Every structure is written in C-alpha cells, then in structure tokens.
Amino acid sequence: MKGKFIVTITPPTPNGDLHLGHMSGPFLAADVLSRRLKQQGYDVLLVSYADDYQSYLPRKSKPLRRQPFEFARLVRDMMLNTMALADIDIDCFLQASDSDDYRQAAAHYVTRVADQVVLRTGKVFYCASCECYGYEGFGRGHCNWCGTSSDASQCEHCARMPDINQMPSMTCMSCQQPMVETSVEQYVWRVGENYPAVAQVHKNKPMRQCLSEYLDTALSDVSEVWPITRPGDAGLQLDQLAQQPLHTWFMGLAGYQACVSSYLREHPERGSFAHWWNDQTQLIHFLGFDCSYSHAIGYVAQQLNDPQGPPPGQFITNRFLKLNGDDFSTSRGHAVWIRDMAAHYPADAIRLYTALFAPETAVKNFVQADFDLWFSSFFTPLALAVDAAGHAVLDAGDVEADPFDSTEACYQRWCEHASISQFSMAGMADALCGISDLLLGRSAIQSPKNWLRWAEMAQALCPQLAAIIYSVRAQ
Template sequence: MKKNYLITAPPPTPNGDLHVGHISGPYFAADVFARYQTVRGHDVVYASGSDQNQTYVVTTAERLKTNPKELGIKYHYKIRESLDKCSININGFLLPDDQHADLVQQFIFKLYKLGVIKEKEKEYWYSEELGRYLFEAYINGFCNNCYAETKGGICESCGHPNDSFNLPLASATGSKSTIVSKKVKGLYFEIENYREALKRYLEPIYQTMRPHLQKLLKDLLSKPLADFPISYPSSYGIPVNIHGYEDQVINVWAEMVPGLMGASVIDKDRNPVDIDKLWKNKSTTKLVQFLGFDNSYFFTVLHPALLMACNEDYILPSNFITNEFYLLDNFKFSTSQNHVIWARDIVETITNDELRFFVSYTNPELFQSNFNASDLKVVVKNYLTSHVDNLIVIYNKIYKEYDITQAFPDLSEAFKQNLEWFYEEFEQAYHEDSFSVKKGVNTLTLYLQWLVDYARVKEETQEVGFANEFIYGLLALVSFSHPLLPDFSYRLKSGLNIQSPIVWKMHADTKIGDLNPITSLF
C-alpha cells in the first residue's frame, strides 16, 4: 500500500555554516530514509528550514559585530548550499518570512483562546549592561541534573530542560557585570496537564526508540513537568501578537511546531498552503522525526503536547530517530576554537559519497563517535573503493567477453536466495522501526565483497549464466546503494545504461541499453 511519509529534521541555527558534525546527524539520516521510501514508491516530504529567530544568532552576531538578521539570512543560503553539496535533498527548507510569522502567531493564538496557555508571573535574570532579560543563549550556568555547563532552556549534555532563572552560577553571555532578578508576566503552557496523555502516546513506540531516548523519557515523565514558557521578554523573534504582550516574542521551540507544518507544504513560489491535508491524514501519513539527542525534550514531549492541546486531531510522530554527538579527533566540534571541518570544504577533496560512507560507518547512533581524516581514507579505501574497483574490472571483462541478455534467464536459485537475504537486511536497516545507517553501510560493504567473490568463483568454474547474474547483481547494487550513496547509484545506473527510474527491486524488465565500458564510479 502506498503511504505518505512526512519526515522532519530540526531547523539548523543559521549562525554559521554546517560542519561535518552537523552532516553526520539528523539531516543525513533523514535523507537516507527519505530516499529509501521514495524508491519503495511512497510519497515523501522532507521538511526543515533555518531557525532564524534563535538567540544564538544574536550572540554570534554580537561577537562578529554584525546584524543578526543579515547573519541569519546569509547562513540560511550557505547551509542550503552545504546540504546540496552533500546530496541532502530537503523538499521544504523554509526561510521564515511574513507568511511563516502569521502561521506561528495563529497557532499560538489558537492555544491562547483554548485556555491552555496561561498568564503567569515568574522571575528572570536581567543584565543592566546588555539591557536584556537572560534566557536561552543569553545566559550561562550549570545543569541542575548533571552539573555540566549549559545555556538556558535545555542541557545539551543530559537532555533535561531547565529554568534559566534557577541555573547555578548564572551569568550573562557577553558580559561580566552583575545580573539582577526581575519579575515578568509571561505566557506559559502547562505541559503537566498532558503528562498522562504523553505516557499513553509514547508507551507503544518506546521499543522503536534508541536506549538513551527511552531512558530520558521515562525519567522526564516519572515526575511533574515544569511549565513551558511560550513567550519571552525580548524584541528579537516573532511578536506574540496578543494584547498585553506586545513587548514579548514567541519561544522558538514553540514556533517550530507550526514552522515545520508550514515547511512541509511550501512550494518554491510560497503559494497558499493546505496543512490539514497532510497533518490530519492519519490513515496514510506517517510522521517520522530525526533529531539530535540534545533536542529530545522539545520534539518528544513539548511538540506532541502542543499538538494534543490544539484539539485538531493532528498526526503525532510515529518514530523518533536520534543521534549522539559526533566528535572531531575526540573533541567536540568548535567554531570559536577553530576545531572544525566544514562540510563544503571536505567535499572539495573527496566525493560526497565517500563522506556519506564514512559518516555512516562511524555514525553516532547510540554513542558519541569520532571523525578522523586519516581513518576516513583507510575506511573508504578498504571497504568501499577497493571493492568497487574490483567490480569494475569484472564488469569490463564481462562486457568484452560475454553476450549479455536483458531477460536474465539463468539466475540460479542460490543466487536468488543470496540476493533476497541482502534485500531483507537492507530493508531492516532502512525501516523506521529499526533504522540504522551503520547497519546499512555494513550490509553494503558485505554485499560489495560478496558480489566480487561470487563472480570470481563462478568465472573460475565457467559456470553458465554467471555473467547475467553479475549484471543483475549490479542492478541490485543501484538500489541498495541509493539511500546511502545516491550519486554513486546514479553513476552506476548511467554506466549500465539503465533507462528506467531507480526502484527498490530492479526487476528483469528494467530497460537497459547497450552496455558500455566503465572506467570509474568515483
């Protein structure tokens, strides 16, 4: 049955370009999943955008002595270019505009009118020197849960949300001056009212989650959930547009819910959108969300609760696929300390397929993992390019010496059984309930080696039909490699002169023109 897959990844903060650590995470994984579902014949929308209203854009702009809005727009386009260079194809990559702001304001106003957003007075730290209230990127402190250094809103280390005012040893970002406390009236979402509903919703899908996320959610939902600030006293961001809160903006993590809705249905001309058609179609649409573990609270607790609170019968995510931090030479990527490799730079020296292969091989799915340039060269050579070179040698010999028929009449039972085993392994790797690019790349490596060995053994025994089987095996490789290595897949398809579009199972009726010699696939 044909399905609609709605796939999202968190909008990246446009305070800089994407480095290899970013590429290893949800953007790449979601692209692999989207490509797999597309060749399976399903309708796929992959949505994200740039998080223009993040306070991190402001603090970076202040450090660079530039305008935050100009900085955000500049890096929106750079991020888009970097994604393209890595063959990460996001259908709806939203640059927030007036239409986006209207959609967000309407979403928040709906919740306000329903009475699920309440006015409350709470304390904030305030910097007289900087002239602003301190929250999110504007404040530094330590996590009350794990004691790691943190900013406001969320602790990247343990994933627990925090109240910026209660951070131990709090200080203002960009200032060493004394901070003072001030009481401020704001709008808050009483998320605790949805804790039991969240438990019921999440319980059936725990088994599809990675262990770290399971543990975090069970911990978070075992005790009362703190009120979530819908508005912040600030001038940078989307105005609340509710009487009495003209001097406040909407929290970007609440903005993200309607923002992703809008991103999922935009077209290049920003025509009017029909969100309900996609987000209320429970019978056929599956919402699969990819995210870094550090964003887990927002996507797995806050966002579903906000959707529940709308009373609009919106679809909720069926799967959350997380990743941990990717390190560079065993230390965190750091732009400020120049400990970084930019995605656009590395694909100038290697193909994006080679980069995608290595970040799959070393992917931080369950634990932090490490990027090392020397390791990349060894891994790619030993497990990818050497096998492919061997396949090219065998193919060119077959091209010269054998008469290849398109009907593939001589596929042995043993060959078909082996091929079916690989199909099942890849399908498990790419399925939303067991998704793993590490399993995908390991299966791909195994398949490359198996196809080389199979052809060599059959050639030595001069077994009838081995040449047809080998070409059929290359057809399967076009499909198998496409989610992980799309450019390689297209080059192999071209080299085999395949006239048909790529589908998951390249059947015997695939249209193939006259074979040509292949010199290289990288």
C-alpha cells in the same frame, strides 16, 4: 503512491555553515530514510528551516555588526549549497523570518493551548553591560538535573529542561562576566497537564532506548510549566502574547507546518496543503537527543490540543559526534565543514562513512586520518569496481546470482535497518559495506543480479554510485 510521509530535520541555527556533526545526525539520516521511502513508492516531503528566532543568532551577528535576519539569509543560502554538495535532497528549507506561513502557524498553536497559558513572574539572569538576558544563547550555567554546563533552555547532555530556579549562577557569554539575577513577567504553558496523554501516545511507538528512558523520567511531573516567552530576547512577537517574544523551541511544529504550506504553494503539482496536512499523513522527526523535550513532549502536546493535521509521529534521535575528542561547535569554529570535505572527496564517500559511524545511540568520534585510510583502502576500490560492474551488467544481461546466494544475509540485515520501525542508517551502511566486501573479494559472485541488489541497497546511501548501475542497466 502508497501513502504520504513528512520527514523533518531539526532546524539548524543560521549562525554558521553545516558541519559533519549536523550531517552525522538528523540531516543525512532524514535524507536516507526519505530516499528509501520513495524507493518503496511512498510520497515524501523532506523539510526543515533556518532557526532564525534562536538567540544564538544575535549572539553571533552582533560582534559581526550585522542585523540578525540579514546574516541568517546569507547563512541559509550557504547551508542550501552545502546540502547540495552532500546530495541532501531537501524539498523545502524555509527562511523562517521571511515567512507569513511560519507566523500564522505559530499563532495557531498558541491559540490551541491558550487555555493552559498564564502570565507569571519568573527568575532570569541579566547582564547590564551587554544588555542581554540569560534565557539561552547569551548565558551559561549548570543544569540542575545532571550538573553539566548548560544554558537555561535545554541541556545538551541530559536533554532535560533546566529549572532556572535551581541554577544559582550564570555567566554572560558575550563578556564572560557573572550575570545578575532579576525577574520578568512571562507567559508560561502548563504543559505538564498534557503529560499523561503524551505518555499514552508514546506507549507503543518504536524509539531508541535513550529517548524511552528520557520520557519515563521527563513525563513524571504533571505540574511542570514551560516558559514560552522571553521578554528582551530573540523570538517571534505575537499580539496573542502581548508582543512578548515567543521562543523558538515552542515553534518547531509550526515551522514544519509552514514548510509544507510554503512548498505546496510553489509546487501545486504535489497536491494541496489539506491533501498533505491531515490525519492520513505520517510524520517522522529526526532530531538530536538534546531536542527531545521540545519535539517528543512539547509538539506532541500541541498536536493533542489540535484536531487538525497529522497525528503525533515517530521520533528518531541521535547522540553527538565529537571531533578529535571534543564537541563539534559552530560558535567556536571547532568543526569539519561539509563544504571543505566535498571539495576533496566524492559526496558518496562522505555520506557512506558518516552513516557508517553515525552516533545513533552513543557518542562517536571523528578522526580525519581514519577517514583518509578508509577512503583509500575501501571506498576507492569500491568506486572503481562499480564503474567496471556497470559495463558488466550491460553486457551480461539477466544472469542468475551465485548458487550459494552469498549476499542474502547482508540484504536481509539491510532490509531490517531500512524499515521505519528499526531504522538505522549505520546498520544500512554496515550491511552495504558487507555486501561490498563480498563483491570485491569474490569475483565469482559479481553477477549482474548481485550488483543490482547492491545498487538497491546503495541507492539511499550512495546515490551517485547506485546511479551508475541503474543508468547503464536502463540502456
């Protein structure tokens, strides 16, 4: 093996199954890069976990008259089945609430930054009728940075951490009535003290423009504090913090570490935890742009205060996918569920189209009619050609590619987008569709060598179709 990579997917809230918005973001992209790295001979772990300590979970489970963690276990199983339907080849999808590794890792990072954590009295909104606080899932106001509708945790639009002191009002999401302002004692992390070092870490790292511009602004205030406990809300209770619930956004890096520890305990043939969680392993995080603060700032600051483990990794962000012009929403049920699509279309078709139109740097819109047209006019002929090409590869043996090497430009473009520094699954998909158009349109270049090149390019995006070429070749 050349080296080790841990690839992470931002943990989904287990308040409903995975939809196409999840897949178009970190889920498919992380799977595609993991498959590509394995193709190149690297040792790779792809990990994520169910975000059981997120306050959107009790907001969902309460009206269903279910206990939050009980409901989370059911949804996690649903998500695992959905990932299998989409050929998301994840190594570990941890149930956070059932994991001692998760608790221990969270306590570890609290200890690492303990000298920067203080107890302060802070403002919060509260609904007496529903007995809930407006830290995140139960309350909604407007972001003081960009003015859009937001909870008080992380703004989905600008990714900034709203200043609750600058939010004049908030609405309870359970009863839709105004919340009242109150105060609580909570632990805050003087995270801004780490901002100069965090900025230095990111200085020469490849990243998408939206993250680069965000960090230039978000790292400017070295006096910034991050409230890390939420009394009366969801979170993990630790003795170090006087049993105040540690909120889920602080615990993401702990969750990824717990995934690795848990997985390797069950799969010792892959090596020990120390063999993986060290400074020789590279981390690659896939995340929605709205998670930029926690991942690219908070977790980097945690790592800078921890002499153990991998160094800060690379952060690959995505924007949002809309459905018919409106945001995908699990809580509102406005979504195209992956399980429903997988009941009617091959996984490779869903993967390739989702990759091709992924909202990597800009918001994109999914329209079912557009997908149906693409499926009938492009994917179905391609799949039939692959079936036929498999037998041609077997029959023809080693035949040189066409003398004009018409596929080379597509292949080089694919190689660029398949690299870590320039990774783009949309670019990879576009290049794959380009070589597919060439092969479908020109029978003269449908040589075994070109179909094997096509299979190499398709392996991470359309693993089932690529396997047809490789399996016949192996015979």
